[in-house]
Amino acid sequence: MNKEEIKKLDQEKIVGTYSRYDMVADHGKGAKCVSVDGKEYIDFTAGIGVNCLGFCDDGWVEAVTAQLKKLQHVSNLFYSEPQVKAADLLTKRTGLKKVFFGNSGAEANEAAIKTARKYGTTQRGVHVNKIISLANSFHGRTMATITATGQEKYHKFFTPFLEGFKYCEANNIEQLKSLVDDDTCAIMMEMVQGEGGVLDLDPDFVKAAEQLCHEHDLVFIVDEVQTGIGRTGKLFAYEYFDVTPDIVTFAKGIGGGLPIGGVLFGEKCCDVLKPGDHGTTYGGNPVACAGAVEVLTRIDDAFLKEVQKKSAYLKDKLQTLPHVTSVSGLGLMLGVSLEGKEAPDVVKKALEEGLMVLTAKDKVRLLPPLTITYDEIDQGVEILKKALS
Structure with missing residues (x-):
């Protein structure tokens, strides 16, 4: 099928929940993507942070293909080696105790919410079920996570909502303290608000949240769906903030391109969920976990240091571009603030010129593959410069 045939059939047959850009992807390698009409693009999106090793990484393809030839699915009624290998790597790297595997970031956050509420009600009473999250946050599109x-x-449009959530302005320590009461079971936050505009939290605020959780026996939940698995130059972004969460949710980059998410539990919460409390048919799928094992094995300390170097290199380049006023974010999760240009217009123009980028609020958002080369960074920045000019 050609480009126009694919677009036409998409518009006729697929629910219009996405405002798609005018490009039909066909194949890719590393940080380069080729459309069905043969045009090559530099990818600064990584499938919204999913393709951490880029398109069709050789080691990743070999790992998932080998597993596909053995066992594509077995269900969680039985044990499987890829699942325990992925869990072992995650717990050893973080010092946290146990893992629950799901399929997405929203599903991971649902499991975290359920765990926090069960902890609160079993430890302190049935009324202890309120969760404080942050204004401008994003945790998913299910009814609980939305x-x-x-x-x-x-x-908008989706009332009535699940009860039991309160919102605190990011970095407002006094307001956070005022929201904690006898009914509070957890505080939930992203270290960098991704969909909220790639905004880093203040370290003092994060530390204050951890301290409140210790003082009041609350569950400290860190949503690392977008920031995790090397995206910020650490395995998880909370490592920059000198805190130890009780629960860490993850997804996106962990599978290298396959749908997988999950929850890491510390000592406080690792045994809260019992048989029958939670579950998911596809969670911990052997093929997705084989991809996760490859990703986690590859993202070692040397790899993470290189992500940090690429981040500094890319930030320096971006700050020289016309109309750019500042660059926020950590690692290869960056938000570019503009003056005199609208982010959606820049994204559209960049795509026309051969660069895939994203938006976050009024910023241009960059989430390139962690394996992107310096030459590909240079090429992408030159195209972005053209789009801004």
Whole structure:
């Protein structure tokens, strides 16, 4: 099928929940993607942070293909080696105790919410079920996670919402303290608000949240769906903030391109969920976990240091571009603030010129593969410069 045939059939047959860009992807390698009409693009999106090793990485393809030839699915009624290998790597790297595997970031955050509420009600009483999340946050699109999301635009049309969420302004320590009461079971936050505009939290605020959780026996939940698995130059972004969460949710980059998410539990919460409390048919799928094992094995300390170097290199380049006023974010999760240009217009123009980028609020958002080369960074920045000019 050619480009126009694919677009036409998409518009006729697929629900229009996405405002798609005018490109039909066909194949790719590393940080380069080729459309069905043969045009090559530099990819600064990584499938919204999913393709951490880029398109069709040789080691990743070999790992998932080998597993496909053995066992594609077995269900969680039985044990499987890829699942325990992935869990072992995650716990050893973080010092956290146990893992629950799901299929997406929203599903991971649902499991975290359920765990926090069970912990609160079993430890301190049935009324202890309120969760504080942050204004401008994003935690998913299910009914629980959309309620946890502190942005009104995601709430339109979908009332009534799940009860039991309160919102705190990011970095407002006094307001956070005032929201904690006898009914509070957890505080939930992203270290960098991705969909909220790639905004880093203040370290003092994060530390204060951890301290409140210790003082009041609350569950400290860190949503690392977008920031995790090397995206910020650490395995998880909370490592920059000198805190130890009780629960860490992850997804996106962990599978290298296959749908997988999950929850890491510390000592406080690792045995809260019992048989029958939670589950998912596809969670911990052997093929997705084989991809996760490859990703986690590859993202070692040397790899993470290189991500940090690429981040500094890319930030320096971006700050010289016309109309750029500042660059926020950590690692290869960056938000570019503009003056005199609208982010959606820049994204569209960049695509026309051969660069795939994203938006986050009024910023241009960059989430390139962690394996992107310096030459590919240079090529992408030159195209972005042209789009801004």
